[in-house]
Amino acid sequence: MAPPYKTGAFQRIHSSEHINSQSDHIKFTCEAEVDGQLPFLDTLVKRSKDGSLRISVYRKPTHTNQYLNFNSHQPLEHKWSVIRTLFHRADFMVTDPLDREKEISHVQSALQNCGYERWTFHKARKPKTTTTYNSSAANANTECKANITLPYVKETSEKRRRVFQEYGVFATFGPLTTLRKNLVALKDRTEKED
Incomplete structure (x- = not known):
């Protein structure tokens, strides 16, 4: 018979206390079914x-x-x-x-x-028969010459992407503004001489 300190509940409590005592920034919990x-x-x-x-x-x-x-x-x-x-x-x-x-x-x-x-x-x-960017079999044979990221503007961005595809330029979309652009103020650049 196992000693009482080796039982499952005690071990779980003891091991989680031990792990949590290692750092103030990380806390683990133990969940029973x-x-x-x-x-x-x-x-x-x-x-x-x-x-x-x-x-x-x-x-x-x-x-x-x-x-x-x-x-x-x-x-x-x-x-x-x-x-x-x-x-x-x-x-x-x-x-x-x-x-x-x-x-x-x-x-x-x-x-x-x-x-x-x-x-x-x-x-x-629906199962994909072509890649995300290629809407026709003709475009599937187009050689990729470049990848670009465009700001997303509803309805016009998809049309621009189709035009670029015809020339082998594949476009993905990104947001016009991001939280980083709106919230983060970069430090003044240090002059090269300094």
Whole structure:
């Protein structure tokens, strides 16, 4: 029989106290399973009576289901990425088919509340036959001569990118302003002589 100081609960408390005493800046917590369930990162691991594990998506109680709004001023590929990422997580992380169906239904409902329409799900989940930048087979054979980053302006940026593609210049989009540009004041430059 193991001595009382070697039992699991005591060991967990003792080891977390030891780890947390190493630095004032990093604090670890130890979480025990409740009703055979344990959240780990963004997954919920469920232990069945036969010992097998089922994995589903975990959301904190404070989760609001707010994702990038479809009507926001962002490139369309960012909105496709939101859909693809959430559905990819449901398709490949959730182990039980019933849990997977519930997760897909939940994602669709949450995204519809953020302005995504049904056609966006079909378009985003359609298998890719060409790269993101090449919209036609003719462009797929175009040699890449340069890559540029353009400020994103709704509707006009996509048109400019198509024109650049014809000449082998591939464009990505960036924001017009960033928090860094608005908040960070750089120091005065030191003169070379100094």
